[in-house]
Amino acid sequence: MTTTFNQDTNTDRLRMNLDLGRRRFLQLGAAGVGGLALNPLLSNLNAFAAPQLGPHDPILVLIEMDGGNDALNMLCPTTQSAYYEKRPTIAIPEASQLAINTEVGLHPNLANIKKRYDNGKVAFIRGVGSNPTDFSHFTSMANWMQGWGGGQLAYPTGWIGRWADSLYNAQNEALYQVVIDQSVPLHHVGDKNQAAGLPLWIGSAFGVERDTPDEIRMLRTLSKYAASGESGRGDWGNEIAESNKALVRVSGKVQPAYAGEFPDDYFAHQMALAANLINANLGIRVLTVRLGGFDTHTNQGGIVGDHANLMKSLDDGIKAFFTKLSLNYRRQTLLMSFSEFGRRPEENSDRGTDHGTAGVVMLIGDLVRGGVYGSQPSLASADLVDYGNLKRYVDFRRVYASVLKKWLRADPTSLLGRSYDTLDFIKAAP
């Protein structure tokens, strides 16, 4: 059994643990149901089809690498002698690196990504981090997920959630944002719109098969707890009623995406499902897939070891995604990876690395302007900061600003609470 490290999913702490200051607008939902109430049994179960996507609507797939990805062994600083000196047992030897340019090379397990890079479809942003430094998984990931540079927010929201709030009928649409996981990460939480968390399997799941009149009647009734808008048990009771309604809606819509064969690897399976969900055109704009296990304090290894296995999973998962993704959606799909921090340049005595600072963000897509962006931090001892860590050159919100402005066609300043310089890794929005 693969060990799931305790540290790798710390961000769950951030997930959805928010006070309900922003109840969904039940009145609007109720108005929508009203017109359908005349229909018999099969009526409103699937009524809330999200607006389908046209060829110019951008899709964003986020790969959340939990635990703090060791960017230095993902995109290795080939020419820095300090890299090999500080990591005697875990550095990737130059001969094994997949050369990106004269300065950096990829981990040998990222062959598929390398191929895409050679085709001009991958951008790497180096030296990305948040300021001030925070070595806690929790606060660091919260910072990344919120992506907010303005003053204190009344309720914590995430950068994607705030964007989704601006979409049509945001209060009611459960599928604008999707996370393939049990819980919804903070970046998918807006004031009005929140992501739906979809499971990996729906084998005998409730609500998928709707064979008999009494089952359909029961499903309709489950939705009805929300009809009056007042559960009698306060905000959380109302929220439960709304969750029932969303469940009845979502469980009736997603089945086609679960048909067919999937890869065995857990991450590749999720990525293939993500592609299927896009192919099903359910109106999904942003999807998050999580890959955990990056908190490699021990047995991280170099060419082989825990981190090498993660790199292999990442590479295979991205391949599985593009294998499944319909060509119809390929041009309008952008992949982006992120992690809460990088790791310390110097390896520890357990063939691992401790929490660090700057990391790498990777973007993949047909409309990505391939290349290496940002600045490569120096590993020389004299250049290190904050207890032996890398300098940061690019505020992570600059990456968000670029994606919001150039891909999602949104105003980054209002969504991030501050103005950030953009980078040029996107050729054009679809």
Place this chain on the structure above:
Amino acid sequence: MPTADAISHLFKRAGFGLDLETIQQKSLQPLETTVEELLDDFVEVEKPTFLDDASLEDWEREYLLRHWWLDRMAGSTKPLQEKLTLFWHGHFATENSKVNDVRLMWDQNNLFRTSGMGNFRELVQNMSLQAAMVLYLDNAYNHKSSPNENFARELLELFTLGVNQYSQADVITAARAWTGHNINDSMSPMTYEFHSTAHDFGTKEFMGESRAWDGPQIIDYLLEENLATKMIAARHITRKLWVYFAGSTPPEAVIDELSHVFFDSDLNIKDLLRAVFLRPEFYGRRSRNGLVRNPTEWVVAIMKATHIPMTDPGDGSDHFHAWGMDEMGMELFQPPNVAGWKNNAYWLGTTQHWARASWIWNYRWTLHEANFLFSDVQEVLDGPGGDARYELAVDNALAKFGIYTPTANTKSVLTTWIKKQYEAPGEWRQRAWYHVTQLITMSPDFMMA
């Protein structure tokens, strides 16, 4: 005397619910008496024998232990003991997927069971020196030549003080202080062991104090010697316990007063709990509407309602199983990470909510064959009484699930449904009494704690 509603609320929070008859009895005595009954007479529990059965794989023992614990929650006459054990399991969260030996998880679990109501400082000390935690947070890798910060950081951030109440330099010193607190891995199960050759005996500075710090001294310093950090920890734990028992938005004045009670009692957990359960705010609307049942509470409430256990009785009669609770977001002995489980909205994501619906849905035939609710619902529907019998059937079914005063909304939704269902043509009228289980267990009334 407390109202029956107040007693019902207290036992849903401090336990896993209570039958109507006992609720009525307890509403005839002072609240103080009931609270003392809850707090007193902790029982010793025998170690389940399957844990020492060498023919079983670890995952099998884990599965059995999960069932054993759920059965205990549903059946124990000391429900607060188990409710509090569950709290500490989430506070000192440890995953068996990393520990890889559920016998060590049992040791930890039973420490929570036997000491969970004692002195907080002693609990932290004892928990830190058990193999489960040493393995889980990598202190087994914490060596003076290369300190590993994992345990030291969480000791400060999660277990005692809360985030940002210390500096990175304090974490580094605490890590050095904890070097050498290791395990003997030649034993099975492994045991805690101090490795003096790995311990850093040097002088180091922690929170401004230069000493030859050793790990346990860090705990004593934070929770005894330094009154400022002791107060910070008292607040941190008080807030967390209040949220666990009362709801998600603690009034600051209440936290202030309760944390002083905790501090003044030298961090005695029982004294804190007594104060919590006697606070008027605990019985107020904010608290009553403050918590969504977590999946464990929800499953245990269903076990209590149906009298169906988790452990296979071995005589061919029905039992539930805990498969699916991971999808609900709460797999015992496998918390999501070192920060443990959260509450409320955490359970209402589509996946978790869907997993609950699917879990009970998959037992519809079991409940049908067990004739569960037959006499309370189907016989009432088939009998005389005009339209009033629809309401009676709904009341009966709700009471079976511990809902003695349903909301108007739930009552009306269910009554409208059961009438339609029963009056529908053909055989479908016979389905009312198993669909009603699905509808009740997913209702706001039952999903709320």
